[in-house]
Ligand SMILES: Cc1cc2nc3c(=O)[nH]c(=O)nc-3n(C[C@H](O)[C@H](O)[C@H](O)COP(=O)(O)OP(=O)(O)OC[C@H]3O[C@@H](n4cnc5c(N)ncnc54)[C@H](O)[C@@H]3O)c2cc1C
């Protein structure tokens with residue numbers, strides 16, 4: 001039984017929870033962090049690209065000892081149909097800088113490292129502990145938590161809900177609604193191990209350089225979805241995710257999509273001969289700005305995936321999680337410094353600060369994207385990828401057809417598939433949502 | 436593709452994973468029903484660990500040993516009361532080595 005009353009309890013030791021706990025503990029607050037996994041990271045899944053800037057703001061010298069896999073020098077975007085991919089590729093030696101901007105990581109290892117930093121900063125971290133309920137005062141303020149360990153409730157001035165996308169506590173306490181099937185994606189992933197020199201050879205990399213591929217197209221079988229392939233030091237992470245609502249409607253099996261992606265002629269040679277060591281699944285919040293729930297209340301704040309803070313268009317989540325965790329921690333420190341109670345009115349500071357950050361500004365920019373993609377998935381993920389492949393092949397294949405006729409055939413194929421008006425309206429709607 | 440083939444395929448994948456099963460305490464239960472709803476039926480295809488299966492009476496059953504705790508079934512079927520979903524006790528369930 002824990003008798004002590006804490007300044008803050010953090011539920012969850014993922015990206016957002018670790019950022020919040022570290023920020024508060026390093027400023028001298030008494031912090032208890034509770035994690036249901038055997039060790040931090042044992043329940044967490046990510047691609048995973050980690051964005052340095054957001055971690056640097058929390059732990060400036062993280063490069064000294066964080067488990068980083070490769071720094072990214074190359075990014076490929078692929079539109080795939082069943083036998084081909086049409087791609088855009090960006091590679092730059094500028095990314096070989098003293099303090100690289102993006103790294104691949106392996107979450108279980110990264111989370112363990114981050115958690116060590118949290119402990120060193122002075123927080124108490126308890127794993128193998130599932131928080132089962134929020135405890136409230138007579139007036140309804142959250143004043144602590146109950147766990148599945150023996151003993152009574154544990155009390156704190158404020159509870160930081162960093163419980164991830166499938167956050168039971170917040171939804172069961174009525175603080176937010178359960179995510180809708182159309183605002184979460186189900187992603188499945190595998191870890192493929194290969195010797196580092198093989199990875200470097202196949203992707204043209206030297207030393208710790210890394211390359212990532214983001215792919216969309218017929219591999220998601222007309223569902224709104226994305227696939228990825230990221231190089232780690234001695235492994236390749238690859239996976240595919242689609243909206244849960246689309247899965248429910250099409251009844252496609254995620255592992256079949258994953259195997260099809262792995263067997264695609266553009267992917268197969270990249271992972272040939274690898275040893276698979278893990279298969280994982282996780283949800284990703286994709287509802288964007290319009291899906292952000294209430295972020296604070298009497299005695300609580302919500303951060304990271306639990307608050308749907310995820311930018312699906314840019315595949316950023318961990319950085320929004322870290323930043324929202326840090327900002328929540330800073331707001332709590334500020335309120336405590338003023339000797340004010342952790343009530344709704346004061347905790348609104350967290351949202352005010354978050355609104356000014358890139359987190360909310362980026363999500364706001366793409367606020368119309370999720371609905372557009374959800375309602376047009378057949379065109380964006382099936383029809384256009386096929387048309388692009390046909391157009392590219394038509395352009396490249398030399399078969400004696402006059403070029404003018406080839407161009408006419410390509411234009412006609414686009415119009416046949418989507419009509420002139422359909423094409424124009426797709427472009428306009430996409431441009432408006434992107435703006 | 437036949438059910439048997441896909442089942443084998445998933446089992447091979449899950450075999451790579453580490454789990455600590457809490458014996459006799461399944462964290463997901465399906466409420467007894469006559470006919471499954473469309474969403475409940477969909478779970479027999481879309482659960483990434485293939486934890487849901489149709490029995491010969493046309494009802495959906497679950498064995499959550501291979502569950503990766505993704506929450507997909509919760510998002511689709513908890514609100515309607517067709518399933519009851521809780522996290523395993525602390526320390527139990529899937530243990531990702533890499534994640
Ligand atoms: C396949 C995939 C690929 C991705 N790729 C990228 C990428 O490349 N780059 C990127 O930036 N983002 C990526 N993301 C998103 C990123 O992983 C998330 O945004 C990020 O992990 C969110 O962090 P979090 O701390 O909010 O939640 P999580 O990391 O999910 O942490 C939540 C924690 O809370 C714990 N918990 C939950 N409930 C309880 C409870 N009741 N009691 C105790 N503990 C509890 C969980 O065990 C977990 O440790 C990806 C996600 C997926 C699924």
Ligand code: SF4
Nearest residue numbers: 482502503505506508
């Ligand atoms: S939580 Fe995910 S893996 Fe577990 S039974 Fe539900 S859908 Fe399947």
